[in-house]
Amino acid sequence: xxxxxxxxxxxxxxxxxxxxxxxxxxxxxxxxxxxxxxxxxxxxxxxxxxxxxxxxxxxxxxxxxxxxxxxxxxxxxxxxxxxxxxxxxxxxxxxxxxxxxxxxxxxxxxxxxxxxxxxxxxxxxxxxxxxxxxxxxxxxxxxxxxxxxxxxxxxxxxxxxxxxxxxxxxxxxxxxxxxxxxxxxxxxxxxxxxxxxxxxxxxxxxxxxxxxxxxxxxxxxxxxxxxxxxxxxxxxxxxxxxxxxxxxxxxxxxxxxxxxxxxxxxxxxxxxxxxxxxxxxxxxxxxxxxxxxxxxxxxxxxxxxxxxxxxxxxxxxxxxxxxxxxxxxxxxxxxxxxxxxxxxxxxxxxxxxxx
Numbered sequence: 174x175x176x177x178x179x180x181x182x183x184x185x186x187x188x189x190x191x192x193x194x195x196x197x198x199x200x201x202x203x204x205x206x207x208x209x210x211x212x213x214x215x216x217x218x219x220x221x222x223x224x225x226x227x228x229x230x231x232x233x234x235x236x237x238x239x240x241x242x243x244x245x246x247x248x249x250x251x252x253x254x255x256x257x258x259x260x261x262x263x264x265x266x267x268x269x270x271x272x273x274x275x276x277x278x279x280x281x282x283x284x285x286x287x288x289x290x291x292x293x294x295x296x297x298x299x300x301x302x303x304x305x306x307x308x309x310x311x312x313x314x315x316x317x318x319x320x321x322x323x324x325x326x327x328x329x330x331x332x333x334x335x336x337x338x339x340x341x342x343x344x345x346x347x348x349x350x351x352x353x354x355x356x357x358x359x360x361x362x363x364x365x366x367x368x369x370x371x372x373x374x375x376x377x378x379x380x381x382x383x384x385x386x387x388x389x390x391x392x393x394x395x396x397x398x399x400x401x402x403x404x405x406x407x408x409x410x411x412x413x414x415x416x417x418x419x420x421x422x423x424x425x426x427x428x429x430x431x432x433x434x435x436x437x438x439x440x441x442x443x444x445x446x447x448x449x450x451x452x453x454x455x456x457x458x459x460x461x462x463x464x465x466x467x468x469x470x471x472x473x474x475x476x477x478x479x480x481x482x483x484x485x486x487x488x489x490x491x492x493x494x495x496x497x498x499x500x501x502x503x504x505x506x507x508x509x510x511x512x513x514x515x516x517x518x519x520x521x522x523x524x525x526x527x528x
Contacts, residue, residue: 217523221511222476223459224527225502230456231449232389232490238380238398240442243430244346244372250276251339253362256355263352267344267370274355274367276340281333288330295323348372376431376438378409380446381424389450390414396429398444406447407435456489457498460528463510464488464496473498474516476507481520 258275261267299319306316344350351369355361378398382390392414397406409429418425431438464486465472471488474481486501502508509516510528 217479217521218481218512218515219525220476220481220509220516220522221526221528222524223463223508223510225457225459225504225506225508227455227504228458230453230458230490230497232451232453234382234386234448234450236380236382236446236448238378238444238446240400240438240440240444241377241379241428242348242371242373242440243375243377244348245440246345246370248273248342248350248367248370249363249365250274250342250361250367251363252276252336254278254340254360256357256359256361259353259355259357261350261353261368263350263368265350267348267350269344269346271344272341273344273350274342276342276361278337278340281337281340285330285333285337288326288333292323292326292330295319295326299323342367344370346370346372347374371440373440374434376435376440378429378431378444378446379426380429380444381419381422381426382448384418384423384425386448386450387418387425390425390427390448394448394450396446396448398446400438401443401445403437407438407444408432457502457504458492458495459498459502459508460510461491461494461496463508463513465513473502474509474513476509476522476524479521479523481509481516481518481522483518 254276256274257277259273260275261271261273267273299316299322302311302316302319305311306313348370349372351371353368354366359365361367378396390411392411394411396409396411398409399406409431411427411429413428415426459473463473465474465483470485472483472485475484476482484501484506487499489497489499491497507524509522512522516522
């Protein structure tokens, strides 16, 4: 019994000695571990941020278009024949009604003289028979027969005159005539293009916009356009809208006219059109890099009292590096714009720069 008591006493003494030796080290190790973990918990992630403020935002639709002349026509002959005269100079200004090209009409002129002589002859006969009919020396039937002959002769004369008019190609409006495609002596048909005439007093812009913007445009809206290789912004105003959506492209055609007579615009030129649909003076715009996409939408992280706080947002118009927020943010909010991948809700953050 005494031997057992001695063994227990020795074991107790050894255990006490071990605790005296190793307990301070264990406590020191736990303290260091707690300090490390505490340091990690208190570590602040450096980020950049953007302070939300109201800005002016324009809803601009960018599309392409074509420059058109105010009026343009391809000059063609209404009848086939040989060209006997070309009375215009290439690139010259012509007035409405000017004779430009003459087609050979010698045979028609002969027919016209014959018809004119016939009309004169029957006209004299009708005058004599009218007097006789009034004196009842001939029947009314004989007079009316002569009168009908006179009307038929006049109609034949008018028909030949109309055929002669078709051999004369005249300018339908004031404008600049282009390069001619024929020469004197050429035989032309109704399918041959002789030249092109353009009225350049005002220039038009023909373009189309996506269907979703159809309800937002109206006659009188202003737009700007630029030409390839030219940074100058030309101005125009919508004056006509196609009343139908193109079913093949789902676009709406519009046409605008330049209110200023720009001398450096050419018909057929390619144009980059900028159509300003509406302006919002109280828009909230933030950098695109601050958006965090999720399955249920998008969110941003707000800086609140040194902590990153998630906030869901709805987006609107997009630019190259910025995006409009339609709901979820207010003026004065601080949106975190960098370190997004390292941030978790409730993380400690430190702002190093505002952008």
